[in-house]
Amino acid sequence: MLAYIIRRVLYALPILMGVNLITFTLFFVVNSPEDMARMQLGAKHVTEEAIDKWKAERGYDKPLLINNQASGIATFTDTIFYDKSVKLFAFEFGSADDGRDIGYDISQRMWPSLAIALPNLILGLLAYITFALLVAFFRGTYMDVGGVILCVVLMSVSGLFYIIGGQYLVGKLLHLVPVSGYDVGLESIKFLILPVLIGVVAGIGSSTRWYRTIFLEEIGKDYVRTARAKGMPELAVLFKHVLKNAMIPILTGVVVILPLLFMGSLITESFFGIPGLGSYTIDAISSQDFAIVRAMVFLGSVLYILGLILTDISYTLVDPRIKLS
Amino acid sequence: MSIIPVLLWTDALLFFLVLAIVLAVFYARGKEHLAAPWRQVMRSRMGVASMLVLLIYVCIGVLDSMHYRKALPSQENAGEQHYSAEVLSVLDLLMGPIKDNVETTYSAPFATHAFAREMQQLPDGQQQRIYPRLKYAGIHLDDPQTDRFADIFSRSMMAVLSGFLGLLMFALLLVLWLSKRQSKSFKEMFNLVVRGRTEVPWRVLLLTLGIMFVLLCWCAMLGSKYHILGTDKVGQDVFYLAMKSVRTGLLIGTLTTLVMLPFAILLGIMAGYLRGWVDDVVQYLYTTLSSIPGVLLIAAAVLMLQVYIANHPELFETDAARADLRLLFLCVILGITSWTGLCRMLRGEAMKLREMDYIEAAVAFGVGKSKIITRHILPNVMHIVMIAIVLDFSGLVLAEAVLSYVGVGVDPSMHSWGNMINGARLEMAREPMVWWSLMAAFIFMFILVLAANLFSDAVRDAFDPRLRK
Numbered sequence: 045m046l047a048y049i050i051r052r053v054l055y056a057l058p059i060l061m062g063v064n065l066i067t068f069t070l071f072f073v074v075n076s077p078e079d080m081a082r083m084q085l086g087a088k089h090v091t092e093e094a095i096d097k098w099k100a101e102r103g104y105d106k107p108l109l110i111n112n113q114a115s116g117i118a119t120f121t122d123t124i125f126y127d128k129s130v131k132l133f134a135f136e137f138g139s140a141d142d143g144r145d146i147g148y149d150i151s152q153r154m155w156p157s158l159a160i161a162l163p164n165l166i167l168g169l170l171a172y173i174t175f176a177l178l179v180a181f182f183r184g185t186y187m188d189v190g191g192v193i194l195c196v197v198l199m200s201v202s203g204l205f206y207i208i209g210g211q212y213l214v215g216k217l218l219h220l221v222p223v224s225g226y227d228v229g230l231e232s233i234k235f236l237i238l239p240v241l242i243g244v245v246a247g248i249g250s251s252t253r254w255y256r257t258i259f260l261e262e263i264g265k266d267y268v269r270t271a272r273a274k275g276m277p278e279l280a281v282l283f284k285h286v287l288k289n290a291m292i293p294i295l296t297g298v299v300v301i302l303p304l305l306f307m308g309s310l311i312t313e314s315f316f317g318i319p320g321l322g323s324y325t326i327d328a329i330s331s332q333d334f335a336i337v338r339a340m341v342f343l344g345s346v347l348y349i350l351g352l353i354l355t356d357i358s359y360t361l362v363d364p365r366i367k368l369s
Numbered sequence: 370m371s372i373i374p375v376l377l378w379t380d381a382l383l384f385f386l387v388l389a390i391v392l393a394v395f396y397a398r399g400k401e402h403l404a405a406p407w408r409q410v411m412r413s414r415m416g417v418a419s420m421l422v423l424l425i426y427v428c429i430g431v432l433d434s435m436h437y438r439k440a441l442p443s444q445e446n447a448g449e450q451h452y453s454a455e456v457l458s459v460l461d462l463l464m465g466p467i468k469d470n471v472e473t474t475y476s477a478p479f480a481t482h483a484f485a486r487e488m489q490q491l492p493d494g495q496q497q498r499i500y501p502r503l504k505y506a507g508i509h510l511d512d513p514q515t516d517r518f519a520d521i522f523s524r525s526m527m528a529v530l531s532g533f534l535g536l537l538m539f540a541l542l543l544v545l546w547l548s549k550r551q552s553k554s555f556k557e558m559f560n561l562v563v564r565g566r567t568e569v570p571w572r573v574l575l576l577t578l579g580i581m582f583v584l585l586c587w588c589a590m591l592g593s594k595y596h597i598l599g600t601d602k603v604g605q606d607v608f609y610l611a612m613k614s615v616r617t618g619l620l621i622g623t624l625t626t627l628v629m630l631p632f633a634i635l636l637g638i639m640a641g642y643l644r645g646w647v648d649d650v651v652q653y654l655y656t657t658l659s660s661i662p663g664v665l666l667i668a669a670a671v672l673m674l675q676v677y678i679a680n681h682p683e684l685f686e687t688d689a690a691r692a693d694l695r696l697l698f699l700c701v702i703l704g705i706t707s708w709t710g711l712c713r714m715l716r717g718e719a720m721k722l723r724e725m726d727y728i729e730a731a732v733a734f735g736v737g738k739s740k741i742i743t744r745h746i747l748p749n750v751m752h753i754v755m756i757a758i759v760l761d762f763s764g765l766v767l768a769e770a771v772l773s774y775v776g777v778g779v780d781p782s783m784h785s786w787g788n789m790i791n792g793a794r795l796e797m798a799r800e801p802m803v804w805w806s807l808m809a810a811f812i813f814m815f816i817l818v819l820a821a822n823l824f825s826d827a828v829r830d831a832f833d834p835r836l837r838k
Contacts, residue, residue, distance in 0.1 A: 058653065059653070059656055059657050059660055062653065062657035063657055063660060063661055066657070066658075066661070066666075067669065070669050070670060070673050071669070071673065074673050074677065075673050075676045075677055075680070079676050079677070079680045080676055082679075082680055083675070083676045083679045083680060196819070196822050196823060196826070197819060199822065200763065200815055200818040200819035200822050201811075201815055201818075202767050202770050202771075202790075202811055202814055202815070202818075203767065203771065204770055204771065204774060204790055204811075205811045205815075208790075208794070208797065208807060211797075212797070212802070304662070307662065310664060310771075310775055311771060311774065311775070325665065325668075326775055326776075329668050329672065329775060329776055329777060330776050332672060332675075334672065337665070337668060337669050337672065338669070340665055341661055341662075341665045341666065341669055344661060344662035344665050345660045345661050345662070348659075348660045348661075348662065349660050352660075
C-alpha cells in the first residue's frame with residue numbers, strides 16, 4: 045500500500061511540472077512582464093522608470109530562464125522561472141500586489157471556504173441520493189418520467205439564477221437570514237445557511253439524474269433479480285443491495301472533489317461575501333493580481349491530483365475486487 | 370446608402386458550421402446507418418419540439434451574423450469613401466425601431482413612464498420631480514393611465530389571432546403536402562395529424578410552431594409600440610439586447626466544440642489504437658490539462674489575452690473586431706479545457722475497437738494504420754462524438770454567464786446574457802428592484818438550454834448503442 049502511494053505521488057510530479065510550465069508560459073512568455081506593467085499602469089503614457097519600478101517591486105526584473113550575469117548555481121536560481129515557478133513546489137507563493145503573503149492568506153481563507161463546501165457536499169449527497177432512490181423506486185411509471193423531466197428543467201436553469209433568486213426570496217422578501225457577510229465562530233452559521241441551501245438546490249437536477257442512472261444500472265444486474273426471486277421486498281432490495289453497491293461509483297466520485305473543497309466556489313463566495321479562497325481568486329482576477337492567480341492555479345492542480353490519488357486508494361477500500369498494482 | 374459587408378472571424382466559422390451541417394444532412398440521407406438514428410430523433414416528440422426551438426435560435430444567430438457597415442455621408446473633397454465604425458447586422462435591420470428607440474434610463478416592461486423621477490421645469494417656471502413620459506413607449510396613447518391596458522390587450526389579441534392564422538395556413542399546406550406524398554386523401558391525412566398518429570410527430574411540431582408564431586407576432590406588434598421587456602440603464606430595449614445575445618450564446622456553445630473536436634478525435638483515437646509512447650504522451654497531456662481547475666485556467670488565459678489586446682490596439686479596425694477576436698479566443702480556451710473528457714472516452718473506445726475481429730481482419734489484409742483509423746475506427750466512434758457535441762452545448766451556454774460574471778468572459782462591449790446579468794446585478798439593491806434585465810437574460814438562456822438538454826437526450830437515446838432497443 046505504502047509503496048503504491050509513493051509511486052502515485054512520484055507519478056504526480058511530472059504532471060505538476062507540466063502545470064507549472066503551462067502557467068509559466070502563459071504568464072511570462074505569451075506576454076513579457078513589460079507588457080503586463082504597461083497594461084496595469086495605463087497603456088500608452090508610461091515612463092520607462094515606472095515600468096522598471098513596477099517590475100522591481102514584483103521581482104519581475106530578472107531574466108526569464110538563464111541569468112548570464114550571475115555565476116555558479118545562481119545562473120539558474122536568480123531568474124523569474126526559479127523565483128516564481130520552481131518555488132511553487134515548496135508552496136512558497138510569494139507576495140501579492142498589496143504586499144501581503146499569499147501563503148498566509150490562503151491558510152486563513154481556506155476555512156470559510158470549507159465551512160460552506162463541506163455542509164453543501166454532505167447535505168447535497170443526502171438529498172440527491174434520497175431523490176434518486178425515490179425516482180428509481182418508481183421507475184417506469186409517470187412519477188419517474190415526471191421526475192426526470194423536472195430534473196432536466198432544474199438543470200437548465202442558470203446557477204446564477206438560483207443564487208440571485210434565493211437571495212431575493214429568502215434574504216430580501218422573507219428576511220430570514222442576512223443576504224451576505226461572514227462572522228467567526230458559531231455566529232457564522234446564520235451566514236452559511238443560505239449559501240449552503242442554494243448550493244444544494246442548484247445541484248438537484250443534474251445530480252439526481254446522474255445518481256438515478258447509477259441506481260438503474262445496478263437494478264438491472266443479476267444479483268438484484270436473485271434477491272427479488274428469493275422473495276425480498278422491493279424496498280429491502282433497494283436499500284440492502286442496490287444502495288450498497290451503487291455507493292461505490294458515488295463515493296469515488298465524491299472523493300475526487302474532497303481536496304478541492306478547500307478552493308471554494310468563485311460565484312457563491314463572491315455573491316455572499318464569504319472571505320474564502322473563491323472570493324480571493326475572483327478579487328485577484330478583477331484586480332489583475334497575477335501572482336495570486338498563478339498560486340491558485342498551482343494549488344488547484346495539486347489538490348486535484350491529490351483527489352485522484354485518494355480516489356484510487358478509496359476504490360480498493362470499498363471494493364475488495366480491485367487490487368492495487 | 371451604400372454599405373460594405375463585414376465578415377468577422379466568428380461569422381465565417383458560424384457560416385462554415387451551418388454549411389457543414391447542411392452538407393452532412395444531404396450526405397447522411399443516402400446512408401442508411403447514418404440516417405436511421407436521426408429518423409429516430411425525428412420520431413420522438415421531445416426531439417422535434419426541441420429541435421424546432423433550437424432552429425429558431427440558430428436562425429436568429431445566423432441573421433445576427435450577417436454584418437455590414439454603413440457608409441458615412443461623404444465630404445465634398447474626400448475622394449475616399451469612409452465607413453461608420455459601428456458594425457451592424459441584418460438582425461439590427463429587422464429590429465429597426467426596437468433597436469433605435471433608446472430611452473434615457475431604466476423603465477419597466479410596458480411602462481409609459483420612466484422608472485425614476487426626474488426634475489422637470491413646469492410651464493409656470495416651477496420645478497417638480499415627476500416620472501417623465503417615455504419617448505418611444507405608448508406615445509400613440511392619449512391618456513396612458515386609462516388606455517394602456519385596453520391597448521395592450523387588443524394588440525395581444527390581434528397578435529394571437531394573426532399567429533393562429535399563420536399556423537393554420539402552414540398546417541393546411543403541410544397536410545396537403547403530406548397527403549400528396551403518402552397518397553392519402555386530404556381528410557384522412559388531416560385526421561391522422563390531428564390525432565397525432567403520424568410517424569413524425571407533426572402535431573407536436575405544429576403546436577410548437579404555433580406558439581412560436583404567436584410569440585413572434587406578439588413581439589412584432591407590441592415591440593414597436595412599447596418596451597416589452599423594459600429598458601436598461603442606458604435606456605436600450607432589453608428585448609433587443611436579449612435577442613442580440615443569442616448569437617454569443619450559440620457561438621460559445623458550438624465553436625468551442627468545433628475547436629476542440631479535431632484534437633480530441635485525433636489524439637484520442639491515436640492513443641487508443643497505436644498505444645505505446647503515443648498513448649503515454651496523450652495521456653500525460655490530458656491529465657495535465659484536466660488537473661488545472663477549468664475556471665482558473667480560463668481566467669489565467671483570458672487575463673493574458675487582455676494584456677495582449679491592451680498592448681496591441683493597432684490590430685483591430687473596429688470594436689466589434691476586437692470583441693470578436695476575444696470571443697474566438699474564449700472559445701479556443703474553453704475548448705482546451707473541455708477536450709480532455711471526450712479524448713479520454715475516445716481513447717477507451719478505440720482500445721476496445723482495436724481488439725475487434727474486423728480490425729484484425731483488416732490488419733491481416735495488410736491495410737495501413739492510417740487507413741484503418743479513418744475507415745474502420747473513426748466511423749465507429751462517431752456516435753460518441755455526436756453525443757458529446759450536443760451534451761456539451763448546454764453546459765457551455767451556462768458557463769458563458771458565469772465567466773462573464775467572474776470578469777473573464779466575452780468582451781464587456783459584446784451583447785451576451787452574462788453581461789446582461791452582470792450589469793443588472795448591481796441594481797439588485799435598488800428599491801423597487803430592477804428585475805427585468807435579469808429575468809430576460811435568464812429566460813432566453815433557460816429556453817435555449819432546456820431545448821438543448823431535451824434535444825441531447827433524444828440524440829443520446831438514438832445514437833447510444835447501449836440504449837438502442
